[in-house]
Amino acid sequence: MTAEITAAEADLANRFPHEPFATRHNLAGHPLFSLPALARLAKTLPRDRVEYNAGDLEPGVKPEDVPTLDMSAEEVVRRIEQCNAWMVLKRVEVEPAYRALLEEVLTGVAQKLGHRSLEEAGFYDIQGFVFVASANATTPFHVDPEENFFVQIHGPKFFHIFDNRDRSFLTDEELEMSPSKHRNKRYDPSYEAKAQVFSLQPGDGLFVPHLWPHWVRTGDSYSVSMAITWKSPRAERLNTLLRANGLLRKYGFPQPAPGVNPVMDGVKIAAYRALRTAVEPLRRTEGMRRFLRGLVFGRQANYYYREKKA
Ligand SMILES: [Fe+2]
Numbered sequence: 515m516t517a518e519i520t521a522a523e524a525d526l527a528n529r530f531p532h533e534p535f536a537t538r539h540n541l542a543g544h545p546l547f548s549l550p551a552l553a554r555l556a557k558t559l560p561r562d563r564v565e566y567n568a569g570d571l572e573p574g575v576k577p578e579d580v581p582t583l584d585m586s587a588e589e590v591v592r593r594i595e596q597c598n599a600w601m602v603l604k605r606v607e608v609e610p611a612y613r614a615l616l617e618e619v620l621t622g623v624a625q626k627l628g629h630r631s632l633e634e635a636g637f638y639d640i641q642g643f644v645f646v647a648s649a650n651a652t653t654p655f656h657v658d659p660e661e662n663f664f665v666q667i668h669g670p671k672f673f674h675i676f677d678n679r680d681r682s683f684l685t686d687e688e689l690e691m692s693p694s695k696h697r698n699k700r701y702d703p704s705y706e707a708k709a710q711v712f713s714l715q716p717g718d719g720l721f722v723p724h725l726w727p728h729w730v731r732t733g734d735s736y737s738v739s740m741a742i743t744w745k746s747p748r749a750e751r752l753n754t755l756l757r758a759n760g761l762l763r764k765y766g767f768p769q770p771a772p773g774v775n776p777v778m779d780g781v782k783i784a785a786y787r788a789l790r791t792a793v794e795p796l797r798r799t800e801g802m803r804r805f806l807r808g809l810v811f812g813r814q815a816n817y818y819y820r821e822k823k824a
Pocket residue numbers: 656657658728
């Protein structure tokens with residue numbers, strides 16, 4: 515059976531890639547997402563690609579108030595039905611079986627969009643993020659630097675998403691990117707009046723546009739989901755600019771929002787890419803990635819290494 519995502523033709527034609535829309539998929543029950551398979555995966559991935567903490571949070575929780583868990587990653591997955599946890603397994607495409615699945619699904623989507631290949635559809639740098647969470651767990655309010663098809667695999671989930679074209683949720687400064695910024699963003703309960711809420715059951719999903727803020731909660735049983743992500747050239751360019759602006763602000767040179775000065779935008783993107791290319795060969799090991807994050811962005815950049823409550 516081919517793993518696939520399906521969506522209404524009108525949504526693929528008119529909403530993609532600028533607005534969210536509901537999808538269906540056939541990954542529920544797939545053996546790569548059983549708890550034993552995910553426990554093995556949690557044990558295999560490098561430590562900086564597994565993040566977990568207590569699950570029963572408010573959507574606007576302050577990053578420093580998120581309680582950590584004193585358990586191994588593998589144990590969290592095995593005990594997910596009891597341990598009140600939230601976990602993300604990042605970059606699961608490093609495992610060939612997961613990579614093949616991600617590519618199979620996105621190739622199908624590319625074809626439905628009328629393209630002959632992943633590249634032609636703009637599906638570059640394909641990455642998978644698997645979320646394993648206990649009942650009544652919350653992923654706080656945040657934005658992601660990539661587009662994704664989110665697939666619900668086990669248990670119910672409620673996905674609250676907010677229009678990124680509306681600057682009343684997050685300011686231009688808050689959208690700038692830096693490893694020293696915690697992923698969680700400032701949130702106000704009054705935002706809910708403008709939320710679009712997708713109630714997901716296994717087999718359901720949605721398309722999440724680039725940088726649209728969202729928060730997510732599980733229902734009355736444990737949940738397994740996956741974000742199937744890629745970077746289109748358009749998203750990658752904007753990310754580079756938001757990282758350059760974040761870095762320049764850190765060193766005392768705040769910048770206008772993307773698009774205000776297109777010529778300077780181009781200069782900053784070229785400079786940041788040159789810097790990144792020079793550093794990339796050093797980022798092959800976890801130790802070096804950790805060291806470089808700390809050097810450029812400060813100690814806070816390694817916040818997710820905290821394992822025990824301070
Ligand atoms: Fe997200």
